[in-house]
Every structure is written in structure tokens, then in C-alpha cells.
Amino acid sequence: xxxxxxxxxxxxxxxxPAMADLVVPNLSYRTGxxxxxxxxxxxxxxxxxxxxxxxxGGIGGELVRVPxxxxxxxTEKGVECYESTKGDGALVFNPLSTGITYQLIPKVTADGIxxxxxxxxxxxxxxxxxxxxxxxxxxxxxxxxxxxxxxxxDENGGDLSGKKIALVYHNSAYGKxxxxxxxxxxxxxxxxxxxxxxxxxxQEQKSQWLQIRRDKPDYVLMWGWGVMNAxxxxxxxxxRYPMDHFIGVWWSGSENDVIPAGEGANGYKxxxxxxxxxxxxxxxxxxxxxxxxxxxxGDGSNPGNVLYSRGMYAAMIISEAIRKGQEIxxxxxxxxxEVREGFENLNLTQERLTELGLPGFAQPIExxxxxxxxxGSAMIFQxxxxxxxxxxxxxxxxxxxxxxxxxxxxxxxxxxxxNNIAERCx
Amino acid sequence: xxYREAGDFxxxxxxxxxxxxxxxxxxxxxxxxxxxxxVIPFFINDYWANAVFVPFLIYAIAALGLNILTGYCGQVSxxxxxxxxxxxxxxxxxxxxxxxxxxxxxxxxxxGITAMVGVLFGLPSLRIKGFYLAVATLAxxxxxxxxxxxxxxxxxxxxxxxxxxxxRTILGQAVTGANTTAPAKYLFCLIILVALAWxxxxxxxxxxxxxxxxxxxxxxxxxxxxxNPLTTKLSAFAISxxxxxxxxALFFAVYLGAAEVGEAFGIQKSFLILFMIIIGGLGxxxxxxxxxxxxxxxxxxxxxxxxxQLGWATDLAAHLELMIVGALIVIFLIAEPHGMAxxxxxxxxxxxxxxxxH
Numbered sequence: 099x100x101x102x103x104x105x106x107x108x109x110x111x112x113x114x115p116a117m118a119d120l121v122v123p124n125l126s127y128r129t130g131x132x133x134x135x136x137x138x139x140x141x142x143x144x145x146x147x148x149x150x151x152x153x154x155g156g157i158g159g160e161l162v163r164v165p166x167x168x169x170x171x172x173t174e175k176g177v178e179c180y181e182s183t184k185g186d187g188a189l190v191f192n193p194l195s196t197g198i199t200y201q202l203i204p205k206v207t208a209d210g211i212x213x214x215x216x217x218x219x220x221x222x223x224x225x226x227x228x229x230x231x232x233x234x235x236x237x238x239x240x241x242x243x244x245x246x247x248x249x250x251x252d253e254n255g256g257d258l259s260g261k262k263i264a265l266v267y268h269n270s271a272y273g274k275x276x277x278x279x280x281x282x283x284x285x286x287x288x289x290x291x292x293x294x295x296x297x298x299x300x301q302e303q304k305s306q307w308l309q310i311r312r313d314k315p316d317y318v319l320m321w322g323w324g325v326m327n328a329x330x331x332x333x334x335x336x337x338r339y340p341m342d343h344f345i346g347v348w349w350s351g352s353e354n355d356v357i358p359a360g361e362g363a364n365g366y367k368x369x370x371x372x373x374x375x376x377x378x379x380x381x382x383x384x385x386x387x388x389x390x391x392x393x394x395x396g397d398g399s400n401p402g403n404v405l406y407s408r409g410m411y412a413a414m415i416i417s418e419a420i421r422k423g424q425e426i427x428x429x430x431x432x433x434x435x436e437v438r439e440g441f442e443n444l445n446l447t448q449e450r451l452t453e454l455g456l457p458g459f460a461q462p463i464e465x466x467x468x469x470x471x472x473x474g475s476a477m478i479f480q481x482x483x484x485x486x487x488x489x490x491x492x493x494x495x496x497x498x499x500x501x502x503x504x505x506x507x508x509x510x511x512x513x514x515x516x517n518n519i520a521e522r523c524x
Numbered sequence: 525x526x527y528r529e530a531g532d533f534x535x536x537x538x539x540x541x542x543x544x545x546x547x548x549x550x551x552x553x554x555x556x557x558x559x560x561x562x563v564i565p566f567f568i569n570d571y572w573a574n575a576v577f578v579p580f581l582i583y584a585i586a587a588l589g590l591n592i593l594t595g596y597c598g599q600v601s602x603x604x605x606x607x608x609x610x611x612x613x614x615x616x617x618x619x620x621x622x623x624x625x626x627x628x629x630x631x632x633x634x635x636g637i638t639a640m641v642g643v644l645f646g647l648p649s650l651r652i653k654g655f656y657l658a659v660a661t662l663a664x665x666x667x668x669x670x671x672x673x674x675x676x677x678x679x680x681x682x683x684x685x686x687x688x689x690x691x692r693t694i695l696g697q698a699v700t701g702a703n704t705t706a707p708a709k710y711l712f713c714l715i716i717l718v719a720l721a722w723x724x725x726x727x728x729x730x731x732x733x734x735x736x737x738x739x740x741x742x743x744x745x746x747x748x749x750x751x752n753p754l755t756t757k758l759s760a761f762a763i764s765x766x767x768x769x770x771x772x773a774l775f776f777a778v779y780l781g782a783a784e785v786g787e788a789f790g791i792q793k794s795f796l797i798l799f800m801i802i803i804g805g806l807g808x809x810x811x812x813x814x815x816x817x818x819x820x821x822x823x824x825x826x827x828x829x830x831x832x833q834l835g836w837a838t839d840l841a842a843h844l845e846l847m848i849v850g851a852l853i854v855i856f857l858i859a860e861p862h863g864m865a866x867x868x869x870x871x872x873x874x875x876x877x878x879x880x881x882h
Contacts, residue, residue: 137839166838167831184570200782203782204781207702516690517690
């Protein structure tokens with residue numbers, strides 16, 4: 099049997115040769131129950147790097163190579179993908195999965211590769227004093243929870259006491275992340291929190307929505323992903339839950355989630371940390387260099403939608419961090435450690451966003467050694483089913499750092515104690 | 525010619541009852557051991573350890589465990605994922621509660637805890653059989669996953685319900701945590717696997733194993749000739765769960781490093797390990813290895829071939845991989861319903877007669 103394994107060994111040994119490009123692996127998922135959300139993100143991520151390669155000849159003259167690896171949102175495949183792309187000289191990982199992120203945090207710390215998890219992953223990684231190699235700006239789950247509650251405060255004249263808020267969440271590390279914050283916030287603002295878990299993959303939610311129909315919460319928040327989102331929105335329509343009282347986190351607010359429910363989904367709200375739609379000037383270049391040149395990733399149906407924009411956002415931040423790293427290092431062929439420096443010293447201004455063809459797309463970010471979490475602000479979008487667009491329903495709302503900062507300090511201190519990590523940046 | 529009993533004289537009972545009675549087999553076994561211990565550790569890198577060898581070794585332990593219960597004792601179980609979760613959470617609680625005790629002891633203790641849980645869920649097997657028992661163990665699967673999700677004590681009240689393995693060392697070498705070297709990881713799993721496989725082989729050909737097989741073949745007849753169904757079935761559940769618990773502990777602590785119960789130990793894990801033993805061969809030690817190798821290596825091989833070599837799109841390759849692995853399973857089971865172990869047995873029969881089959 100070992101003989102057959104050596105035969106397999108020979109077959110696999112002929113791996114792709116290492117090239118001198120900048121390698122940014124895309125650990126994507128285009129199959130399984132999370133594919134509807136994984137595909138647009140991966141397409142946006144790939145297309146932005148294709149644009150940089152085609153239009154500017156890469157970053158600082160170095161071409162960017164984006165090897166794609168299918169994880170199916172599965173941690174075992176995630177490990178395989180990490181190990182197989184790591185050897186290629188990967189500079190930064192963006193696995194788009196909180197489960198895989200938890201697994202990779204110790205690994206990237208040992209291997210010295212940056213892990214960039216915008217809007218997902220381990221929230222307390224915002225504390226750069228403990229998490230040297232992990233960055234999760236511009237916003238994290240706890241920011242999201244706080245922004246949602248602040249929005250509800252605004253709607254209720256600053257008072258939520260006596261209200262009942264239900265949290266429908268994916269029963270995994272991802273879905274459980276906001277609970278601690280919401281508990282703190284419920285103590286602070288006097289609302290009652292009802293936790294309603296939905297097990298993977300979330301195709302069956304009759305009992306959860308029956309509970310909501312019975313309990314009649316004033317508001318429902320959702321931390322869902324994949325097929326769970328569309329099912330939840332459909333069930334909410336079925337029980338005639340008022341859609342404008344139903345708020346999803348940024349992972350529960352894409353076109354794929356609301357379109358299946360048709361007209362009924364009109365008025366559904368979602369949090370977002372970047373703009374959406376194809377009206378930004380960068381799409382002109384994308385059309386010229388990528389779409390019309392036949393180099394678009396996937397089937398080309400996603401440009402401009404929410405998750406495509408988010409994939410592009412991640413790619414844009416990574417490319418800007420690489421650029422910053424090149425600037426600091428003084429040469430263009432940067433290694434993983436130099437890219438980390440770029441992430442830590444990233445200063446993304448509105449002027450720079452305008453230069454990139456994305457004016458007003460996102461909040462400015464100024465990272466520091468201690469702050470890997472960014473501004474932590476987001477806005478509320480509302481779905482208009484007739485026009486099939488997400489309309490901005492609030493201005494930028496900044497998270498309640500009074501509640502979040504002690505929580506982040508506590509959770510990161512627990513991680514530091516478990517792993518014997520000394521604080522940096524002192 | 526080379527592969528025959530003739531000329532290989534046995535002069536003692538010990539010789540006569542050895543595991544590999546044919547010299548060629550024996551030599552081959554020593555050669556495999558020599559390669560596994562003496563060659564691979566020097567050449568293994570992170571990719572080979574984490575994507576190929578460590579999962580293979582760990583799944584082989586789990587498959588051995590399930591094979592003892594299902595293959596040898598005839599009790600169908602769909603609770604494997606749940607029992608692996610027991611092993612994983614037990615080792616996590618032990619590692620964090622007693623950081624100074626050796627990880628090896630923790631892994632074995634985790635197996636012991638799983639054995640106790642296994643016995644508990646094995647009790648219904650005294651009354652129910654076949655499909656009905658499968659449903660009872662399925663309940664164990666769902667109950668255990670729910671329990672580890674629901675009770676925060678099991679995951680030390682972490683915000684996300686994730687468990688993460690801290691670094692633990694043996695003889696100064698890290699075997700869990702992110703700083704573990706590939707050879708350390710591989711050797712730790714290999715040593716446990718070899719010890720457990722050796723134990724399984726010897727259990728199954730002794731009194732205990734014969735009792736299991738008697739119960740499997742016909743429980744009423746076995747009871748009449750004096751086999752106690754209570755102790756036999758429960759011992760099968762205990763020992764099987766011990767193996768599966770050890771596998772779960774290694775799966776979490778050494779292989780994944782962080783896990784959440786629904787994703788890592790869900791129902792699909794139970795099915796995966798059941799497929800391994802069905803494809804490998806029920807009631808066969810070699811079958812457990814062959815099945816684990818098939819189910820672990822085939823997807824990795826196909827992925828490397830389709831994406832790495834042929835440069836296909838990852839989603840197309842992933843879909844095709846499912847179809848190819850599925851088709852291979854069907855073809856295998858049509859060609860040889862008794863699994864790869866039976867193919868191996870037939871090949872050996874043919875080899876004995878070669879080159880003069882008549």
C-alpha cells in the first residue's frame with residue numbers, strides 16, 4: 099500500500115514551479131451550500147488583480163499571481179489549500195471563512211504570513227498588540243452588532259428598553275461571534291436578547307421562524323451565510339414579519355439572499371462597510387481591460403453586486419498594503435514580512451480612493467501597530483425589490499467603542515495567555 | 525514463485541500463529557515499517573504532512589475503530605462523528621486543565637472517556653439490531669454535536685465556541701500547536717496508529733475477537749454456545765469508541781489545531797468513515813487502511829491532477845472530483861462488494877499459484 103502511495107507521491111510531486119511574482123492566493127468556494135456567496139466574492143477578488151496586471155502591469159511593476167484553491171467552506175480543505183499555496187511564496191491569505199481563519203491564525207503566526215480578514219474572522223484580532231500577523235480592518239462582527247443596535251436606537255429615539263431583539267445566527271464560530279457583544283449591549287440599553295441558532299447549512303428553518311412568530315420580537319438581527327440567508331428571508335416573508343425590522347449583517351445582505359424572496363423582501367435591511375453598484379469609475383477600466391478582453395473570472399454575471407464589491411474591496415486593500423510594503427522596503431519584489439509592514443502602516447485616504455476610481459466607496463483607514471481593526475464604522479442599506487438595488491438608509495455609523503474595547507482587550511488577553519504571547523507596540 | 529508457504533517451515537506454535545505466515549508478506553511488512561519510520565520522516569514537508577499523511581493516519585485509526593464495531597461485531601453505527609467529537613473535546617478539556625501532563629496521556633485518556641460514552645450509547649444494542657441500532661447511534665451523533673454546541677463549559681466559554689489546541693510537547697518537540705514540525709506531527713500519529721493497529725490485529729484473532737465475530741454471524745447461536753452478548757457487545761462498543769476517541773483527539777489537536785463541532789464532527793464525518801470501511805472491507809485490518817487511503821488520497825490526488833496539472837477551473841474540478849470519487853465507489857462495490865481487502869486477498873491467492881495456475 100505504501101507502494102501505491104509512493105506512486106501517488108510521484109504524481110503529485112510535480113507541483114507548480116515558484117515564480118518571482120507577487121503571490122496572493124484566493125481560497126475561494128464555488129461549490130457547496132455557501133457557493134452562492136463565495137462565487138461573487140472570488141470573482142471580484144480575481145478581477146481586481148487582473149485589472150492591476152492588465153492596466154498597470156501589476157503592483158510596482160511586479161505581476162500579481164492569484165492561484166485559486168477551492169475550500170468549499172470546509173476547514174479540512176482549507177488546511178490543504180493553505181499548505182499547498184504557502185509553498186508558492188504566498189504573501190497574504192484571505193480565506194473568507196471564520197472557521198478557517200481560527201485555524202490559520204496560529205499557523206500564519208508561526209509561518210510569518212499575513213492573514214487579512216475584512217469583516218470576518220476573530221474579532222479580537224483587531225488588537226495588533228497581540229495579533230501581529232492578523233488584520234481585520236475596516237470593521238468586525240462586534241462593530242456590526244453595535245452598528246445595528248445604534249441604528250435601532252436612532253429609530254427608537256435613543257431608547258430600546260423593554261424591546262425584544264432576536265438574533266438568528268449560523269450555529270458556528272461565525273454566528274456566535276456577536277452574541278457576547280449583544281449581551282453587553284442588551285444590559286446597557288435594556289433590551290431583551292433572544293438567541294435563535296440555525297444549524298449548518300440552514301436549509302430548514304421552519305421551527306426557528308415559528309418561534310419568532312410566537313415570540314414576536316420587535317427586531318430580528320441575522321448572522322447568516324450561504325443558503326441560510328435566502329431561506330431565512332423567505333421564511334420571514336412567509337410569516338409576514340415586517341421586513342424593515344429585519345437587519346442582516348454584511349454577510350447576509352447580498353442580491354443572492356433577497357432576490358429569491360421576490361417582492362416580499364422589499365425593505366429588508368443589511369449593514370455594509372463599503373459601497374455597492376457599478377457606478378464607480380473603476381468599472382470603466384474593469385470593462386476595458388478585463389470584461390471586454392474576455393478575462394473576467396467566473397461567468398461574468400456578478401460585477402457591481404454587493405459581494406463582488408466586497409471581494410474587490412479586499413483585493414484593493416491587499417494591493418494597497420503591498421504597495422505600501424514596497425514603498426517601505428524600497429524594492430518591488432516584497433516578501434511576506436515586508437507586506438505585513440505595509441498592512442500595519444497602511445494609510446488609505448479618501449483622496450487615494452478617488453485615485454483608485456472608488457470615490458466614497460469605503461471609510462479611510464489608518465492602521466497602526468496596535469490598531470489592526472480600523473475605523474469600525476458601517477452603514478445601513480435597504481433593499482428595493484422593484485428596482486433591484488440596495489439603497490443607503492443611513493450615514494456611516496461608528497461602533498460603540500466604550501462597550502467593544504474592553505471586550506476586545508479581554509478576548510485577546512485570553513488568546514495571549516493561552517499561547518504565551520507578549521504584548522507588542524509598547 | 526516467491527509468494528508461497530512451501531519451504532517456510534514452522535517449528536513452534538508461535539511461528540504457526542503469526543500474523544504474516546508467508547515470508548514474503550513478513551518482509552514486505554518490515555519494509556513498509558522501515559519506510560514509514562526510517563525514510564518518510566526525513567523527507568516529509570508541511571504539505572505532505574498536513575494534506576496527505578496526517579489525515580490518512582488519523583482516519584485509519586477511526587476506520588479501525590469503526591471496523592471493530594461494525595466489521596467484526598456487526599453493530600452498525602452512525603455515531604462516529606459524535607464519538608470523535610467526544611475525543612476532541614475531552615482532549616481539549618484535559619489539555620487546558622492539566623497543561624503539565626504529557627499530551628500522549630491526554631490522548632489516551634480522551635480515548636478512555638470516549639469509550640465510556642460509547643458504552644453508554646451501546647446499551648440499546650442489547651435490545652435492537654441492524655437499521656434500528658443505526659438510528660439509535662444516529663441519535664447519539666446529533667445529541668453529542670448539540671451538547672458540545674450548547675454547553676459553554678466544553679469550549680471553556682470562548683466567544684465563538686471554537687476550541688483551539690495550545691502547544692504541547694513530547695521530549696521537547698512540539699506535537700500540537702502551530703510550531704509543530706511536519707515529522708513530529710507525522711511520527712506522533714504514526715506511533716499511535718501502529719500501536720493501535722497491532723492491538724486491533726491481536727484482539728481480533730483472540731478470544732475477544734472470536735466472540736465479536738460469533739455475535740456478528742448469529743447472535744442467538746453465539747449465546748447458546750456460551751458467548752455473553754452483554755459483555756461482548758459492550759466491549760466492542762468500548763474498544764471501538766476508544767479508537768474513535770483517540771482519532772478525534774488527534775484530528776483536533778494535531779491535524780486541525782482548531783475545530784468547531786458542527787463543521788468538523790458532523791454527520792458527514794460518520795458517513796465518511798462508514799464509507800471507508802465499506803470500501804476498504806468490513807472485518808479487515810488492511811481494509812481499514814485501504815479505505816482510509818482511498819477516501820483521503822483520492823480527492824487530493826484528483827485536485828492536484830485537475831487543477832495543478834491540467835489547470836482547470838477550481839469549481840469545475842471540485843464538481844468533477846465528487847463525480848469521479850462517487851463513480852469509483854460504485855464501480856468498486858459492483859466489481860468487489862467485499863471491498864479492497866477482498867481484492868487484496870484474491871490477488872494473494874493468485875500470487876501463490878503464480879506462475880503455474882493449474
